[in-house]
Amino acid sequence: MATPHISAEPGEIAPLVLMPGDPRRAEKIAHDFLDSATKVSDVRGIACYTGTYEGTPMSVMASGMGLPSLSIYATELYRFFGVQRIVRVGTCGAFLDSVAVRDVIIVSAAHTDSSVVNLLVPGVTVSLAPSPALLRGAMNAADTLTGSTVHVGACLASDHFYLSRPQTIAKLEQLGTLAVEMEAAGLYSVAMLEGREALVVLTVSDHLKGGAEDLTAEQREDCYRSMVKVAAGALLA
DSSP states (O other): OOOSSOOOOTTSSOSEEEEOSSHHHHHHHHHHHOEEEEEEEEETTEEEEEEEETTEEEEEEOOOSSHHHHHHHHHHHHHHSOOOEEEEEEEEEEOSTTOOTTOEEEEEEEEEOSTHHHHHSTTOOOOOOOOHHHHHHHHHHHHTOSSOOEEEEEEEEOSOSSOOOHHHHHHHHHTTOOEEESSHHHHHHHHHHHTOEEEEEEEEEEETTOOSOOOOHHHHHHTTHHHHHHHHHHHHO
């Protein structure tokens, strides 16, 4: 059934979904990684493509930016289109000196300043984490990569892009938080509510401490192959 945000027919979206934030990156992933990719939805400029990856049906659909936007698309995919697994593939800003631009991060936990945690179970701080099977699959896929540095750990999923919070960042760094982005907590909470599986795999596009060459928008679109291979490997695990 079509929804207000997805116009695909039943069966046109695969049970396995790669989810970048940027619609242009979704199109590029579908073109570069899927065989026989076909556009099956295109509402509000957010297209969904379905094809096969290594012979297995797989779809790619963008989420837009931020927890609310991702939560809408992920909920509809899980609830109305039979999607079982979603892996977000996106970019992030690194906190730690040990994490460099172009590195890949597999997000094993999502801290957040969003109210989404308080909405799940009133009075309880719910832990936001990925599917163990997807996490294990991603780590196994990462072991097969050459020439890429992969980290596994916690990231901050923030509602704020431009807010300066040096004390908060310093404390998160002390706790070993690897990086910041804007969607992981939303995906993990929706998957938990819908009883489905989710994982977030990121490419480091910039470093919050500076001193590193940040990626341009064009470089961000191209510097993603290792990330997508890890994510697709997790979906197939």
